Amino acid sequence: EDKVVQSPLSLVVHEGDTVTLNCSYEVTNFRSLLWYKQEKKAPTFLFMLTSSGIEKKSGRLSSILDKKELFSILNITATQTGDSAVYLCAVGYNDMRFGAGTRLTVKP
């Protein structure tokens, strides 16, 4: 059975801290791993990763994939209160399996 496991489930930090969110997976067919940020009803797309070792970066957010060890990390540097959200990862080929998410709370 396909599995996507995110850790930690929740995290509380202060503004300016750096956080690392983890996503590990076991899926039958892999094409990509996606990261989403969920603040309102629908998740907002952040990154799509398909190859190992290539860092994707957008502002203070970055992510990398390790296809050998079957995991990805999402880094957020210099966190702000606006980064507070649930971060989801999804893995698969055409059909994506979602993890349970990591709830990040950034305190002022």
Place this chain on the structure above:
Amino acid sequence: GAVVSQHPSRVICKSGTSVKIECRSLDFQATTMFWYRQFPKQSLMLMATSNEGSKATYEQGVEKDKFLINHASLTLSTLTVTSAHPEDSSFYICSIEAGGPHEQFFGPGTRLTVL
């Protein structure tokens, strides 16, 4: 986290037929469930918010007569694709709202193929 199941996981149907997809919350009473459609590569489109005991709230551009949603109990919501056409072929995912605000738990999805 909450456990969500969907049935069926895959369905193939002929054009013009209707298909029902079930979303069940196995260990949480879900007042609110969401239905998404996943487009190739990355985007996840919210179709509607399903509220137990009341009418679903559809997002702009989603035909309510085409995609019928029934949230009959706190553990079950159904999406019926009526008179399906090949362009309706997609991956449909449901989620429930549980725990904190904006905290959703996703089902495994249903792959619909319309021939």
